[in-house]
Amino acid sequence: MTFLAKLCVMASILYIIRQLLYPMFRPASRKMKRKARQYRRDRERDRLREKFRLWHRRVAVTYVRPLLGESERIRLGKMIERLDLNLKPEQLRLNQILYSAGAAMLTLVMMSANTLLGYVTAIFIVLAWLYPVSELEKTIERKNRNIALDFPSFYSMVYYQYSRSVNIHLMDVIKDYLPNAGPDMAEELGVMLDNMVYGEEHALRQFKKRVPLHYIIKFCDIMETRLKGYDNIAQMTYLKNELDQFRIRELEAELERRERSNARIQLVLIVVLLFYIVIYYLFMTLDSIKMFQ
Numbered sequence: 001m002t003f004l005a006k007l008c009v010m011a012s013i014l015y016i017i018r019q020l021l022y023p024m025f026r027p028a029s030r031k032m033k034r035k036a037r038q039y040r041r042d043r044e045r046d047r048l049r050e051k052f053r054l055w056h057r058r059v060a061v062t063y064v065r066p067l068l069g070e071s072e073r074i075r076l077g078k079m080i081e082r083l084d085l086n087l088k089p090e091q092l093r094l095n096q097i098l099y100s101a102g103a104a105m106l107t108l109v110m111m112s113a114n115t116l117l118g119y120v121t122a123i124f125i126v127l128a129w130l131y132p133v134s135e136l137e138k139t140i141e142r143k144n145r146n147i148a149l150d151f152p153s154f155y156s157m158v159y160y161q162y163s164r165s166v167n168i169h170l171m172d173v174i175k176d177y178l179p180n181a182g183p184d185m186a187e188e189l190g191v192m193l194d195n196m197v198y199g200e201e202h203a204l205r206q207f208k209k210r211v212p213l214h215y216i217i218k219f220c221d222i223m224e225t226r227l228k229g230y231d232n233i234a235q236m237t238y239l240k241n242e243l244d245q246f247r248i249r250e251l252e253a254e255l256e257r258r259e260r261s262n263a264r265i266q267l268v269l270i271v272v273l274l275f276y277i278v279i280y281y282l283f284m285t286l287d288s289i290k291m292f293q
Contacts, residue, residue, distance in 0.1 A: 107124070
């Protein structure tokens with residue numbers, strides 16, 4: 001028994017040594033080395049990106065601020081705030097300057113090679129100046145369109161919940177709808193839920209300020225009226241009918257777009273088929289001519 005106890009103690013000591021000390025001296029495997037190198041490269045890349053971001057912000061605030069008017073700063077600031085970007089309006093203007101400078105250098109290089117080609121390349125100077133702002137505008141337009149398409153289904157849930165009972169909280173309706181929402185609509189509703197910490201009325205005002213679409217503004221006004229104690233189910237019904245008509249119009253427009261796309265594809269296929277038929281009969285004719293020569 002004493003020998004068995006000593007053997008168990010020795011086995012326990014060896015197990016502890018293996019679990020605690022052996023990993024410290026064990027050579028790293030190839031997989032661990034690869035992960036360590038990848039992690040080091042990612043850290044270095046993030047560090048360089050952060051340095052560039054700080055340099056970009058410092059240069060923009062120091063040198064570009066005088067080149068930006070107050071009205072333009074407000075307009076760009078609203079666009080950046082709408083997309084929740086970690087940018088300043090001055091940084092956006094600096095991007096415009098850098099892109100245009102790059103396009104100007106490319107134009108000079110092309111002009112040294114060919115004057116006509118240089119004049120054609122000069123168009124990119126204007127496009128480079130417009131690109132940063134136009135990309136933000138396109139992103140905002142895309143988000144607004146996606147939200148407008150998702151909003152009728154969200155409002156249907158709100159309408160049916162409020163038509164059944166007056167003791168419904170908008171926060172609960174939003175939480176029920178979130179799993180079925182699209183990415184852009186889910187993002188806006190998530191921000192709305194965060195703003196509800198300061199009250200539903202504040203959240204509704206911020207929502208229509210962020211997404212100033214016609215139906216969303218009417219929805220927020222109706223919900224603010226309900227919060228004041230008025231039973232405006234008639235206005236809610238009217239808005240629901242408008243949204244149903246909007247959904248039907250969008251479905252019809254989508255159907256027309258798909259029909260036009262299918263018609264274009266069919267036309268291309270017919271042209272390709274005719275091209276192959278012409279090539280086939282051309283080779284058949286050439287073979288026949290060679291045979292009779």
